[in-house]
Amino acid sequence: MNEILKCTGLTKRYSNVLALDKIDLTIAPGKIVGILGPNGSGKTTLIKLINGLLTPTEGSVLIAGNAPGTETKKLVSYLPDNSFLPSWMTAEQIIELFCDFYEDFRPELANEMLNRLGVPKEMKLKNLSKGNKEKVCLILVMSRNALLYVLDEPIAAVDPATRDYVISTIINNYNPNASVLISTHIIADIEPVLDEAVFINRGQIVLHQTVDEIREETGMSVDARFREVFKW
Amino acid sequence: MVKKLLKYEFIYYLRTFGAFLPIVLVIGAVTKLFLFLEEQYGGKVIEIASGSSVFMLVVACFALLLLPTVVGIVRFYKNMYSSEGYLTFTLPVTNAQHIFVKLLGVLGCYLFCALTVIASASIAMAGNTLGNVIADIVGVIKGMAVVLGSINVTFICIEMLILLILSMCSNMLLYYSCITIGQTAKKNRILAAVGVYFAYYIITQVISTVFSIVFIVGGTLGAFEDIALWIAENYIASIHLIMCGGIVLSCAIAALFWLINQTIMKKKLNLE
Numbered sequence: 001m002n003e004i005l006k007c008t009g010l011t012k013r014y015s016n017v018l019a020l021d022k023i024d025l026t027i028a029p030g031k032i033v034g035i036l037g038p039n040g041s042g043k044t045t046l047i048k049l050i051n052g053l054l055t056p057t058e059g060s061v062l063i064a065g066n067a068p069g070t071e072t073k074k075l076v077s078y079l080p081d082n083s084f085l086p087s088w089m090t091a092e093q094i095i096e097l098f099c100d101f102y103e104d105f106r107p108e109l110a111n112e113m114l115n116r117l118g119v120p121k122e123m124k125l126k127n128l129s130k131g132n133k134e135k136v137c138l139i140l141v142m143s144r145n146a147l148l149y150v151l152d153e154p155i156a157a158v159d160p161a162t163r164d165y166v167i168s169t170i171i172n173n174y175n176p177n178a179s180v181l182i183s184t185h186i187i188a189d190i191e192p193v194l195d196e197a198v199f200i201n202r203g204q205i206v207l208h209q210t211v212d213e214i215r216e217e218t219g220m221s222v223d224a225r226f227r228e229v230f231k232w
Numbered sequence: 233m234v235k236k237l238l239k240y241e242f243i244y245y246l247r248t249f250g251a252f253l254p255i256v257l258v259i260g261a262v263t264k265l266f267l268f269l270e271e272q273y274g275g276k277v278i279e280i281a282s283g284s285s286v287f288m289l290v291v292a293c294f295a296l297l298l299l300p301t302v303v304g305i306v307r308f309y310k311n312m313y314s315s316e317g318y319l320t321f322t323l324p325v326t327n328a329q330h331i332f333v334k335l336l337g338v339l340g341c342y343l344f345c346a347l348t349v350i351a352s353a354s355i356a357m358a359g360n361t362l363g364n365v366i367a368d369i370v371g372v373i374k375g376m377a378v379v380l381g382s383i384n385v386t387f388i389c390i391e392m393l394i395l396l397i398l399s400m401c402s403n404m405l406l407y408y409s410c411i412t413i414g415q416t417a418k419k420n421r422i423l424a425a426v427g428v429y430f431a432y433y434i435i436t437q438v439i440s441t442v443f444s445i446v447f448i449v450g451g452t453l454g455a456f457e458d459i460a461l462w463i464a465e466n467y468i469a470s471i472h473l474i475m476c477g478g479i480v481l482s483c484a485i486a487a488l489f490w491l492i493n494q495t496i497m498k499k500k501l502n503l504e
Contacts, residue, residue, distance in 0.1 A: 070326055
């Protein structure tokens with residue numbers, strides 16, 4: 001397979017607002033790609049389209065050759081930018097839920113990571129601290145042996161120590177044949193693990209290069225290049 | 233997948249109001265105890281206590297029969313359109329399966345609650361009263377069988393049961409549609425859902441009023457004399473026709489709301 005994700009002329013319009021404007025994007029297997037852009041640039045809209053939570057106004061999204069649907073949901077592991085797990089359930093129950101619905105879920109890995117972090121599995125999510133809740137979400141998403149991981153702002157609301165843990169969890173647990181899409185505007189922390197960077201602004205891709213290309217061509221880090229491109 | 237979804241529906245319902253079921257049974261038993269004491273010993277205090285427990289039992293039974301609808305609506309909103317929706321809509325399950333399971337979950341709850349109410353009432357009336365009630369019900373059915381024929385009574389009962397289930401489904405699908413339409417609003421989604429429900433209510437009231445006026449005016453002018461005559465001559469067939477008409481109408485309404493839910497979930501999903 002040459003590409004895990006292929007967006008062609010992808011457009012999304014919300015009444016008068018053009019959130020994405022004819023985006024063409026291809027992601028090959030085995031890559032960690034940063035979707036980078038300021039707030040309101042269209043990152044989350046792109047991610048929702050990939051996950052089938054929105055329907056494109058024009059254009060298409062293909063995941064492993066299929067349009068978003070039941071089949072692609074088996075392949076994509078998605079971490080939204082908010083707490084998406086039922087708060088009345090315990091981590092143990094949610095692990096069971098993931099086992100029931102995702103064939104690629106690895107419960108032993110999830111249990112091991114939760115144990116290592118000392119997250120109480122028998123406690124309801126609503127009683128966990130915000131940081132622990134976010135850890136549970138990330139651990140569950142990364143415990144799948146998916147083809148494409150889509151992580152929307154995974155480090156936006158965590159402290160620097162947890163941020164390091166999140167990043168190490170991502171790079172240590174994804175399937176090497178899979179790709180990881182990470183949407184963020186905190187670039188410096190995520191930069192060391194990125195293979196490619198996609199800069200997105202006002203619904204358009206303004207740059208899509210490998211991290212090495214950015215560094216070689218401009219002599220700048222991705223973070224510095226981002227600041228230059230999006231300077232007010 | 234439907235079985236797995238259903239498992240989590242029932243876990244939710246069980247933890248939400250599972251405790252109410254034994255409580256209602258206990259109220260039934262307490263009511264029976266007071267009624268027994270009243271019968272045996274009498275006295276003002278016991279009379280007041282048994283009256284209160286009967287009142288409590290009636291209220292508890294009504295509450296229990298109402299609960300599946302309320303909890304079903306809350307469950308649908310939270311599971312589909314709050315932050316939980318990000319998980320729900322990314323499970324490898326179709327939207328149709330989600331709606332179907334939500335309906336099945338509520339119907340299952342109705343069944344459990346109805347059985348609990350019957351059991352609780354039976355406990356409260358245990359003895360002669362229960363025997364009399366059962367004898368009355370059997371008497372009514374036997375009377376109907378004499379007038380209509382036992383096959384017709386059986387069919388009418390089956391039609392009534394189907395109509396009841398379909399009406400429950402179309403009602404729940406109406407509530408789901410209101411929530412689904414409401415979530416397309418940018419803010420105040422719950423308020424928008426309530427607004428959609430009232431709009432639907434007003435439209436159905438206007439339509440039924442128009443039909444009533446046509447029927448009354450037509451009746452006054454003698455336009456339905458042939459129909460009235462046919463009904464009088466074929467009253468058994470008329471009952472079947474009304475029941476089957478109700479079933480078809482409920483199916484059509486349910487299908488319309490199902491389609492509204494499906495279309496909006498596919499094309500206009502707007503998670504918080």
